[in-house]
Amino acid sequence: xxxxxxxDEDDNFHFAKITKKWAEGxxxxxxxxxxxxxxxxxxxxxxxxxxxxxxNENTILIAMxxxxxxxxxxxxxxxxxxxxxxxDHTNLCLYVLNYxxxxxxxxxxxxxxxxxLEVSKNTQ
Numbered sequence: 001x002x003x004x005x006x007x008d009e010d011d012n013f014h015f016a017k018i019t020k021k022w023a024e025g026x027x028x029x030x031x032x033x034x035x036x037x038x039x040x041x042x043x044x045x046x047x048x049x050x051x052x053x054x055x056n057e058n059t060i061l062i063a064m065x066x067x068x069x070x071x072x073x074x075x076x077x078x079x080x081x082x083x084x085x086x087x088d089h090t091n092l093c094l095y096v097l098n099y100x101x102x103x104x105x106x107x108x109x110x111x112x113x114x115x116x117l118e119v120s121k122n123t124q
Contacts (some may be wrong), residue, residue, distance in 0.1 A: 021084065024074065026083040037081045040071045048076070069095070076106050088112045 008014070015029070021029050022037055028089075030036035035043075051060065056115055064072070066089045072093065074084035096110035 023082055023085060025082045037071050037084065040068060041075050041081060044068070044072050044075065052099070052101075073097075073108075077108060090114055092117060 010112070018029055018031065027037040030039070052109075054060075057096055067084075069089055070084040070087045071081060073087045074081050076097075078086075092114065094113040094116060095108065098107045098109055099105070100107070
């Protein structure tokens with residue numbers, strides 16, 4: 001029941017320990033009352049199937065939390081959840097992907113981009 005609370009030293013220790021295990025390939029591990037990366041990826045796969053079935057859509061914006069973003073990108077770019085921490089993120093960052101329906105592949109064209117935040121600061 002730590003949702004919304006500031007992590008303490010013990011929380012940080014457990015987070016570092018589990019993320020190290022995930023990077024070693026143990027992506028079935030999870031925090032108490034949480035989901036494993038594999039469980040998140042399974043939920044995301046249902047959404048991704050629905051999304052890719054919409055062949056007439058041109059641009060789609062998906063907003064999500066950082067860990068979910070890392071899991072999604074890792075799965076669709078590398079198909080390996082242990083590589084999720086290769087994807088950095090900052091608040092309100094933007095990743096842009098293009099999908100090729102002929103090859104069923106994603107191409108990453110923008111990575112952790114925050115240039116749109118600078119533009120909005122200059123217009124205030």
